[in-house]
Amino acid sequence: MKQYGAEFIGTFWLVLGGCGSAVLAAAFPALGIGLHGVSLAFGLTVLTMAYAIGHISGCHLNPAVSIGLWAGGRFPANKLLPYIVAQVAGGIVAGGVLYLIASGKADFTLNAFASNGYGEHSLGGYSMQAALITEVVMTMMFLFIIMGATDKRAPQGFAPIAIGLGLTLIHLISIPVTGTSVNPARSTGVAVYVGGWAVEQLWLFWLAPIVGAVLGALTYKAVASE
Template sequence: MYKKLVAEFIGTFWLVLGGCGSAVIAAAFPVVGIGFTGVALAFGLTVLTMAYAIGHISGCHLNPAVSIGLCVAGRFKKEELVPYVISQVLGGIAGAGILYLITTGRADFVIGGFASNGYGVLSPGGYSMIAALITEIVMTMMFLLIIIGSTDEKAPNGFAPIAIGLGLTLIHLISIPVTNTSVNPARSTAMAIFAETPALSQLWLFWVAPIIGAIFAGIIYNSIFANKAISK
């Protein structure tokens, strides 16, 4: 269990540092920035690389919503859920902390939103709370369906990390303008702590919506597509 928790900590650390780091440092870099497309790809690459690196150790959840969705689908042991979530949140905060130390090393750097998630005035495109809620629920649901389906014992072997990484990339391409894309409560919590905006006051949505979406996905897959649950 210890190895699994360390793996989840490191994996979530990398997701926040790599994904959010690309948004904070490189997205609007003077002259040539990577933009939304680059940030979306960066998030996908963090999951893809960690899936191959630690998937055989912890399953590479890196996300409380993923752990919850897999639990509902019968793919993850309930007794391991809370320790996984704690490791993921701590790993995310560590990643955000390192990113904070790096970015504040530039004299003219402004923390601002610090790649945090939000709706209304904190939404990149000015989208409402309802729009953000729907987006996060649906995107997380689809993300979990991709994860559960691609890791099914009947799915092609060895390709799950690619499907999951590309799935997360697509999700970001769709939803960065709406919420700055969460689908991950650990990622949202980590960045909101360091943001200079009221991101913490909106953090509830980025826990509630992804969890609802994950539960929907677990129920859908387990009741319609799966033959039986793997674990109880």
């Protein structure tokens, strides 16, 4: 239960910190956060939580990561469902806290609320196909980084930095395409409050990250096998 609690808190922090930076700060150009600030915010949430709870739960914070680590032989199947439930619950609670904060502004409108989307709901107007490819490839590389950085042969103590910076880079690349998911819990945590189109498009942000995570884990196993 301590592991599941850690995953709940960690995913709560990821959604509150990452999506919060987009909803509360990036929406105001005068604050100067923009694409770079949001990307860094997501990376920092993972980096800080990796040091805080990595020794408790492994700091997955992401159903796709848990599934990918299982596919890579690093995580037991019997913990998959509880981890995913804890992660999604943490994301949804964070979305609720973010909504309570954001709605305290007089002219608040829900709009996208940092939800991921494609087509007319993509920041850059990218198609469903482009979104699907982006999410698969970005999550694939994310799992490759995670598997490599946490390999027993890798330098010890630096994995959170590599993983956090890896997530930052992924956001710098893909925010214009999908708003960057690579994490079904992150997508679900805000989409449930937007409803409508955000929930209708949510399938892609479950399917693509999971497929990408499995591919990334299997690729790393093939490359790094001794």
